[in-house]
Amino acid sequence: MEKQIVILGAGYAGLVCAIQTHKYLASSEAKITLVNKHSYHQLITLLHESAVGARSDRSLRIPLEKVLHDKDVTLHKGTVTKIAPDAKQVVLEDGKSLPYDLLVIAIGSETEYFGIPGLKEHAFTLKSLNQARLLRAHVESCFARYPLERKRELLRFVVGGAGFSGIELVGEFADALPRLANEAGVPLEYVEIYNVEAAPGILPGFDVDLVKTAEESLKARGVRFMTGVPITRVEPGLVHLNTGDIIEAETIVWTGGVRGNQIVVDAGFETDPRGRAKVDAYLQSVNHEGVYILGDCALILNEQGRPYPPTAQLAWQMGAACGKYLYHDVRGGLKEEFQPNIAGAIASLGRKDAIGKIGRSFKTTGKMAYLFKDASNYRYLNKIGSVFSSR
Ligand code: NAD
Numbered sequence: 001m002e003k004q005i006v007i008l009g010a011g012y013a014g015l016v017c018a019i020q021t022h023k024y025l026a027s028s029e030a031k032i033t034l035v036n037k038h039s040y041h042q043l044i045t046l047l048h049e050s051a052v053g054a055r056s057d058r059s060l061r062i063p064l065e066k067v068l069h070d071k072d073v074t075l076h077k078g079t080v081t082k083i084a085p086d087a088k089q090v091v092l093e094d095g096k097s098l099p100y101d102l103l104v105i106a107i108g109s110e111t112e113y114f115g116i117p118g119l120k121e122h123a124f125t126l127k128s129l130n131q132a133r134l135l136r137a138h139v140e141s142c143f144a145r146y147p148l149e150r151k152r153e154l155l156r157f158v159v160g161g162a163g164f165s166g167i168e169l170v171g172e173f174a175d176a177l178p179r180l181a182n183e184a185g186v187p188l189e190y191v192e193i194y195n196v197e198a199a200p201g202i203l204p205g206f207d208v209d210l211v212k213t214a215e216e217s218l219k220a221r222g223v224r225f226m227t228g229v230p231i232t233r234v235e236p237g238l239v240h241l242n243t244g245d246i247i248e249a250e251t252i253v254w255t256g257g258v259r260g261n262q263i264v265v266d267a268g269f270e271t272d273p274r275g276r277a278k279v280d281a282y283l284q285s286v287n288h289e290g291v292y293i294l295g296d297c298a299l300i301l302n303e304q305g306r307p308y309p310p311t312a313q314l315a316w317q318m319g320a321a322c323g324k325y326l327y328h329d330v331r332g333g334l335k336e337e338f339q340p341n342i343a344g345a346i347a348s349l350g351r352k353d354a355i356g357k358i359g360r361s362f363k364t365t366g367k368m369a370y371l372f373k374d375a376s377n378y379r380y381l382n383k384i385g386s387v388f389s390s391r
Contacts, residue, residue: 003030003330006090006100008080010036010064011044012315013295013322014106015384018073020323027072029330033098035076035090039064041384042129045312046377048168051132052139052176054351060129062386080107083267085288102290102329104322105269105277109258109296109310112274118234119160123254126165135253139177142250143184155181155190156249158239160231161256162197163204164309164347167214169255170195171349174221193223194247196239198230198256203347205309210355213365217349231256258310261297272299276307281337282325283318292325294318300340314340316380346373 005021007014018034025032041062049055064075076098082091083105090098111127113119124135142154157173159166173193181188195202195218202225203211215225226241233240239247260275269277270287276299278286283298285291295315300308308314321338328335346356346369354369364372 002028003101004099005030005032005102005104005326006098007032007034007104007106008083008090009106009108009295010034010038010041010075011106011108011295012312012380013319014104015041015064015067016316016319017104017106017292017294017322017326018068018319019071019384020320021326022071022073024323024327025330030326032073033076034064034068034073035078035080035092035098036064037077037079039075039077041067043377044127044129047126047129047132048165048172048348049351050129051126051135051169052172053136054172054176057129057133060132062381062384067384067386080263083263085267085269085285085291088290102292102326104292104294104326105264105297106294106315106319107261107263107297110261110275111254112257112259113254114256116231116233119231119254119256122234122236123160123252125254126169127258135251139251140180143180143186146184146186146190151250152190153237153248154250155186156192156194156247157251157253158194158196158247158249159253159255160196160239161254162195162199162202162225162227163255163257164345165255166195166197166253167203167218168348169253170218170223171347171353172351174218174223175350175352191222194226194249195223196226196229196231196241196247198228200228202227206345206347206355207357207363210357210363210365214347214349214355217353221350258296260299264293264297269293272307276310282335283322283338284325290329292322294322300338302340308340308342309345311342311345312380313342313376316383317341343376346370346376348373 043060078092111125146154177191230242232242265275269285271277277293279298283292296310344358348354356364356369
């Protein structure tokens with residue numbers, strides 16, 4: 001009798017897992033169902049570009065039907081609200097439940113607000129295409145309103161957090177806001193971009209020389225860094241800092257971190273304090289058999305026992321490995337432990353600049369680094385068989 005394999009989430013991990021599982025197993029052996037909130041896969045590593053209109057939404061939205069049309073994978077558009085591992089069922093928003101024999105959870109992460117008052121209510125975030133769209137519309141409206149209202153806070157943009165996401169966004173702001181100012185007839189010197197970071201420096205974890213290059217490039221394009229300054233409270237149009245200072249800004253974006261998905265925590269999977277599920281060497285939940293947990297939902301430790309950052313590259317490697325594990329679950333045979341192979345990390349600083357480290361020691365900066373990042377996106381599109389459909 002065929003196994004019911006249910007994969008939750010068509011992000012980097014879930015989609016690659018569905019494609020691989022289809023490759024390994026015949027439809028007589030397994031019925032693969034991929035559940036996703038939207039009918040499309042989102043290239044979320046490029047959301048900062050869409051948030052300023054530098055890249056079209058269409059190019060970041062890949063219709064799942066197009067990717068799956070020639071595969072024995074049933075797409076179920078729906079939002080997961082509950083996972084009941086003891087009953088081996090998943091409950092969706094419309095009340096339907098899906099039974100499974102083998103489950104793959106790849107529903108991504110959530111924004112971490114650290115309990116900072118007002119942050120969730122009054123700051124933009126950048127975790128989906130819809131959020132990028134909202135931010136873009138808001139930024140454009142600030143420029144459109146300025147000639148009528150003449151309020152300087154309309155032209156003040158605050159990004160909270162100078163990790164990867166914050167830096168990539170301020171890089172886009174630095175490139176795009178001068179253009180928007182020009183179009184609206186607003187003097188460029190009135191536009192202020194602040195990047196507020198609690199840690200002593202930006203891009204924690206990156207090599208010092210690359211951080212310096214990034215900082216210099218962004219400062220030269222007008223970004224004002226405030227480091228060692230945690231945001232403590234947010235009100236509509238006001239960012240409170242632990243120094244007692246308040247920044248008046250119409251645009252406040254929070255890129256201060258992520259945590260595991262609450263649905264996974266609520267389902268009783270063993271998690272760490274940041275809500276990431278503990279998995280064994282084969283990506284299975286440590287307390288529920290037959291359940292794989294991938295991508296940002298999972299806690300994967302490196303050789304030093306520290307969590308790997310939740311990146312797209314790690315997610316798709318987990319997806320590919322999980323396809324093999326599912327094959328072994330159905331056909332038998334020995335599984336190999338999951339070994340991440342992190343090729344490097346590249347942070348873009350706008351459309352013409354980036355910093356990156358590839359392998360253990362190769363460092364790259366400038367347009368070349370940006371092209372490396374673009375190439376890695378193409379590599380991924382090729383992997384999911386969608387290299388031409390996203391342009
Ligand atoms: P992050 O956790 O990497 O960075 C968040 C930053 O916000 C930290 O530097 C933190 O000190 C700061 N912060 C926290 N509280 C604050 C406060 N109260 N006030 C001011 N600053 C505060 O989060 P992220 O940038 O959203 O990235 C999330 C994950 O995704 C990371 O693991 C990252 O490596 C990964 N990522 C990778 C890429 C890439 O590979 N190109 C791109 C984006 C994100």
